[in-house]
Amino acid sequence: MSQPATAATAADASPRRIAGLALPALVVLAAEPLYVLVDTAVVGHLGRVPLAALAVGGTVLTLIAWLGAVVAYGTTGRSARRFGSGDRAAAVAEGVQASWLALALGVLVAAGMQLGGGALARTLVGESGAVADAAAHWLRIAALGAPGLLLAAAGNGWLRGIQDTRRPLWFVLAPNLLSALLCPLLVYPAGLGLVGSAVANAIAQSISGALFATALVRERISLRPRPHLIRQQLVLSRDLLVRGVAFQASFLSATAVAARFGAAAVGAHQVAVQLWFFTALVLDALAIAAQSLIGAALGAGDDTGARALARRLALIGGACGVVFAALIAAGAGVVPSWFSSDPGVREQAMVAWPWFVALQPVGGVVFALDGVLIGAGDVRYLRNLTIVAALGGFLPAIWLAWAFDLGLGGIWAGLLLFVLLRLVALLLRLRSGGWAVVGAVR
Structure with missing residues (x-):
């Protein structure tokens, strides 16, 4: 086994080293809220009903993102401990199990929104009508990106655990920038309206999740689910x-x-x-x-x-x-x-x-x-x-x-x-x- 990868980390963690981990994490944390602002600005020009529908659908998506943050935080500590003990493969293995958990949750969310998106939108709006119908339509499409969103969260967790802040930065930032460009194009020139916003969102989340999944595959370790590790993470x-x-x-x-x-x-x-x-x-x-x-x-x-x-x-x-x-x-x-x-x-x-x-x-x-x-x-x-x-x-x-x-x-x-x-x-x-x-x- 290699020498513990971080035996001197605690002593050597200068403010510069801490900033080197914190600043990329800040960009990743800010990417989604900033995209939501762009999305809101684009959809806001469609009128009151689409904007209200986005507000309702966006609230649900924010809760899904919060669920992802829970997965990420739980993974970081476990992965970091493995990495600190000198076992990088075990640290990445924590990411594999977290990714299986995230994928399962994401598929459940996506399926749930197809079946219950309409009822959820009507509950949040308080009545049936144009806003509830538009919100339900937006949710059903945007929720197709939920597996990618949660895979990205798990990926952020294990990569932070092995103190790799460069790849998460690009894996989150690049898809969000692409989505920020796609959103106005799909909403206006393509004529999709509010649906264009949901499509752009789902594309960004799916690409981000695929990038993190590819990073796992490239680690060349077993991708087999391990139920006992998943239970511990749960x-x-x-x-x-x-x-x-x-x-x-x-x-x-x-x-x-x-x-x-x-x-x-x-x-x-x-x-x-x-x-x-x-x-x-x-x-x-x-x-x-x-x-x-x-x-x-x-x-x-x-x-x-x-x-x-x-x-x-x-x-x-x-x-x-x-x-x-x-x-x-x-x-x-x-x-x-x-x-x-x-x-x-x-x-x-x-x-x-x-x-x-x-x-x-x-x-x-x-x-x-x-x-x-x-x-x-x-x-x-x-x-x-x-x-x-x-x-x-x-x-x-x-x-x-x-x-x-x-x-x-x-x-x-x-x-x-x-x-x-x-x-x-x-x-x-x-x-x-x-x-x-x-x-x-x-």
Whole structure:
């Protein structure tokens, strides 16, 4: 067996090395949201009904992409541990099993949308009609790309695990650029209208999935499904999925409470929360670097180096958060006006803004430590922590904000409480060292 591929990784993981993993991951993370913006701009000129249909269908596709992110995160840590132990073939084998799981889920989603896309669209719209029919038609076509979308997610997972950031960058970016060019051509000159958007989307996802599958084949290892490995990955994905559901429930509840304070409040909340999601996307790239580096260090048996690296990543995350806080504070008088010309919305945005600024440094550390624990395979702790912080902090706080008429400030104070609770628990876990279990798998 070769020398452990990452025996010196923890000690040598300079900010430059971390950036070398995080920046390509950021491009990959941003590619899909940016394509959705292009798609929205193209379809928006077709009229109100196609745009509304895209909004409904796009929401479903976003949930499928989120499912892919769960598969990717679960794969990265396991693959990185194998890679860190010096067994590249076993690291790639984790990718093979994740790809079989992703393909099966993708086929189920695609088939499900053919059978139930109409009913789902009508449920989301709330009634039958032109929007529901158009959304169902879009969904049935776009869902044909679901196997490719989820294969690409699994591919991102194992390639990040072996610290290959170049191929995922091109395997995601190139198909999305192609789709961004195809979309307006199919929608307008080809005369396909909304259908052209769905076709372009399915083509991009299928090409991306095929590129990642080809990368697996070129590794020249066994492609045979191994049920016991798939079961282990399902357990990890289950915990990440439950954690994600807790997040989704919390933010949906926050939006519901904001709506009770009026249109201006919920509009301002939407502006602030989307900006929060954007900064979270950037910081999530650091979390992906953490998953890869921590998993590799523990796989190489370097628990001391992994602990030192975790502290370094937390400091870098906090520093990034401080930079974001300064930029957001400086843009307080300008940024809300980019999203709304309504004076009431801008006034309400200023209520949330101080809390939004305060969240950044705390969130920077939390996102980095989330990546550390995912890379270490300590996902059950993260799952339980998120549920406790949501049920014991965030949800009671935002509903109390409604009961006592605390307005948008009360909601964002609840969000800050949610993140602070996670920060304290993560720092305690980091200090305990119980997460730093060495070995090829946890």
